[in-house]
Amino acid sequence: MTKNTARLRALTPRGASTKGRGIVLPRLVVALCLLACGCSRTEPRDAPPPAASVAWQSPAARPLPSSRAQAPGSRAPASAEPPRRAAPLTMLDPSRPLTATTQEELLAMFGVRTFTEREIKMRGEPRLFLEKNFGPGTQARINQGNPELAHHDIDRAACLRGLEGVVLQTEEDLRVCGAPLMVPIRRGSKRPRACIDVFEFPNQPCELPFVWVAPTQAAAVCELQGKRLCNQDEWITACRADPEGGKDSVYAYGDELDLDACNTNKPGRKYGGVVCDADSAKSAWATCGTNTEPAGAFPRCRSRMGVYDLHGNVAEIMTRMDAEEGGWVSQLKGSAFFYVDVHRKHDERPRKDDKRETYPDHCAHDPRWHVEPMNNAWHVNYHLGMRCCKTVK
Numbered sequence: 001m002t003k004n005t006a007r008l009r010a011l012t013p014r015g016a017s018t019k020g021r022g023i024v025l026p027r028l029v030v031a032l033c034l035l036a037c038g039c040s041r042t043e044p045r046d047a048p049p050p051a052a053s054v055a056w057q058s059p060a061a062r063p064l065p066s067s068r069a070q071a072p073g074s075r076a077p078a079s080a081e082p083p084r085r086a087a088p089l090t091m092l093d094p095s096r097p098l099t100a101t102t103q104e105e106l107l108a109m110f111g112v113r114t115f116t117e118r119e120i121k122m123r124g125e126p127r128l129f130l131e132k133n134f135g136p137g138t139q140a141r142i143n144q145g146n147p148e149l150a151h152h153d154i155d156r157a158a159c160l161r162g163l164e165g166v167v168l169q170t171e172e173d174l175r176v177c178g179a180p181l182m183v184p185i186r187r188g189s190k191r192p193r194a195c196i197d198v199f200e201f202p203n204q205p206c207e208l209p210f211v212w213v214a215p216t217q218a219a220a221v222c223e224l225q226g227k228r229l230c231n232q233d234e235w236i237t238a239c240r241a242d243p244e245g246g247k248d249s250v251y252a253y254g255d256e257l258d259l260d261a262c263n264t265n266k267p268g269r270k271y272g273g274v275v276c277d278a279d280s281a282k283s284a285w286a287t288c289g290t291n292t293e294p295a296g297a298f299p300r301c302r303s304r305m306g307v308y309d310l311h312g313n314v315a316e317i318m319t320r321m322d323a324e325e326g327g328w329v330s331q332l333k334g335s336a337f338f339y340v341d342v343h344r345k346h347d348e349r350p351r352k353d354d355k356r357e358t359y360p361d362h363c364a365h366d367p368r369w370h371v372e373p374m375n376n377a378w379h380v381n382y383h384l385g386m387r388c389c390k391t392v393k
């Protein structure tokens with residue numbers, strides 16, 4: 001057991017299962033991804049820290065087409081808001097395999113904002129960071145899991161049929177958020193302060209969510225898109241609040257636990273295949289199936305805000321201000337596809353004779369698994385993904 005793994009397990013709640021929760025990404029792989037924690041004084045109190053100091057440059061990395069917007073030698077105004085490229089939707093060919101098999105396919109699923117010459121000079125070429133951190137076929141890079149083990153019940157075409165006619169984002173949402181497939185986090189008539197991705201990252205309808213991403217990486221990936229990680233309050237509000245100002249719900253889809261509303265009903269014994277050994281990242285990759293479904297494949301798994309899969313599919317990385325830690329920490333939120341194995345109603349106490357280790361998964365549940373400082377948070381897993389938010393300007 002590595003020192004890091006031991007430290008992470010010590011942070012796991014007493015009595016909580018460590019199954020699949022003790023995995024740390026090798027630091028060598030993500031050595032490029034260093035970001036400064038600490039909240040800017042200009043940010044709202046409840047806004048998580050911007051990923052302000054991501055170092056992308058790597059001499060060994062092969063350069064991909066540059067994302068810089070200006071001709072070499074031209075000067076960009078330091079205070080100008082860089083123009084943003086919309087996330088591409090051209091990949092939605094229903095006949096394409098569900099799991100991306102190349103790095104190019106993975107990277108084509110999300111847009112990266114345009115960087116100024118000054119930013120690239122200070123922090124390096126963002127495409128090099130992407131090339132180092134995304135790739136199929138290994139637990140050491142961000143991808144959609146091991147396709148040799150994964151079991152998916154819903155194909156992309158069926159998922160897309162389920163979303164036909166659904167308004168995922170209104171013109172007003174786009175105007176407020178300034179990015180596609182985001183919706184404002186609002187409660188009643190209060191002015192929204194932030195927006196949230198409609199789907200799990202890469203925030204594309206009917207694509208499999210990405211896993212094997214660490215919180216420190218996730219913050220950098222959101223920042224590359226001109227976004228940031230959601231904080232706990234934002235995530236909870238997007239899950240339970242009524243944008244019309246009505247009563248909060250317990251779950252995103254209602255007040256009663258329904259294991260079939262979301263992708264939460266895949267018991268490990270049925271869908272696991274080989275016995276899942278999640279003791280290390282390597283063993284988890286070799287034995288644990290990422291049994292996700294395409295984002296948005298469960299029509300009822302949608303909050304009143306219009307956000308999909310807040311329960312199930314993949315658990316999600318977000319951030320929380322921790323007074324004891326003295327700063328922003330990583331927080332893992334929500335359940336994954338095997339939640340049926342560990343489920344408990346929101347108002348139910350664990351039974352003394354129940355040998356299972358269970359937890360509730362209502363919107364406001366506050367698990368304290370793998371709490372790490374955001375500038376040094378490297379927990380990864382086969383069922384852990386991410387979702388981005390964005391401050392409303």
Ligand SMILES: [Ca+2]
Nearest residue numbers: 309310312314
């Ligand atoms: Ca989820």
